[in-house]
Amino acid sequence: MGRREEGVRPGSRPSVLAVFIFSLVSFGTAGVWVSRIDLPSWDIVLYRSGIGGAFILLVFLLTRQKPEGPAHRKDLGIVFLSGMAQGVSWIFLHTAYQEIGAGLGTIAYYCGPIAVMFLSPLLFREKMTWWKAGTFLAVVFGMILVNLEALESGKTQYGIFAGLMSAVFLAVMLILYKKARHIGGFEGSLIQIAGCFTVVFLFVLSKEGLPRPVPGGSLPWMLILALFNTGIAWCAYYGAVAKLPVQTVSILGYLEPLSAVIWGALVLGESMSGLQAAGALLILGGAVLSEVLPAILGRRHRSGVRER
Template structure:
């Protein structure tokens, strides 16, 4: 049972890490890509929820459901920012900007969750800041910050909101949590798109295959594998394997999109991922797997 859970968990992160690669083959705006992704992913998770005869219980705690709704709205906004960052600054740099999100949660956790501010968390925060300076060295030296980087950092802020409010919704777990959150994220993106351009999407011939892969495989199946396996794995394994997501994104972008990081950007990548891992893995108290959320 545990070996199967490991396989599903690892496969889920490899799918999440390939999101930007699959999206690069879709000739649509970032808003349209996220709209179709959340629509297809939501329908698949609802189908899986029904077929596996899960019990609907989110309505029992209205406050926790409100937290989950806020988390779902943040997820929709986060993906809108992230996929726009993919288009403007590439998958690798956008991924690194997005992964500032976990360190934001670490810094806010003493205020929001009464968790102790440890030396590991502080060092992790400093490492991430230095990492961002290394990754965007030229832009900072010229006194400029690109729109793509701003979108990437905004997606990181939304990531922090996802984690914070998801952690507060403690009574809504597993597949029900994922399904509710993804449906809310779809509604959020659909409302934004309706006011921006309407809900009709003109898909170019040949684009349906990557769209379906992104919606069904990367989002629907990826979420199902993630949430159906996380409860069967040790907390330490959950935290360590979580870094397959950004690492695989960097590897895939180099292999399939020919995106190359310069030497100082590779140092920055190591600082960002290492800083996020430092604060998360060296916890003074045992944490639960709900404290770890991923870039779905």
């Protein structure tokens, strides 16, 4: 499956949107399951990528999709490298879940796409508007507020560091993935998760040899994380994303960190201070507005041109 967007029939659009929103809300539950698994973050990522990747491979084979990789070997390598970056990012992200909670960990993680947006003029020669620069500064200020009160304990400092490093490697993943123009969809996700599994497996071998077995009490949560949050949710995401406009995907994508905050509060009892809540609003608001306002202004401009 390539990266070309497909048109969506009017009657099917609500169902496609529902599937896409389901996948994002599902992604937001990851921190809940991770908090219940008694394993180091790297072992969690190894099992998650291995079991989830096997599920995605099964779906890919059952749907009999034609692979694009053999015809685009350079892109194949780039997507695999992006998956390796995703693996490192997940190790830091799962550490952040365990140290500072699902909500704050996911918010830190989602600074990655904002960093890519800010670097896009240098990397992809995309124009940086004053509006996007302003929203980037809002996100940075929001991160300062979110972490201001959390810097009191050494454990939390490490959690914040892990969250920010997850964002750095997420940005690397996005940059690499954007450079591969011919491989996407289920095939792209399958190659990515193979790269993720490979780098984490090598890390586990170097650190502790064979991975630790999953404790009996953690097994149900590991299966939910690997099969539901990774396998099923990824298939739903990549099945819907090819049928939706880019702007819709970009804007709705921020439902994931929002849902992570909500799940963290409802299930794990996580709470934020007033400053942290203000910082979270700045991060989410800046991220959404960086996508929404240009789309609105673009539609108005095109409408004005048609009227003239």
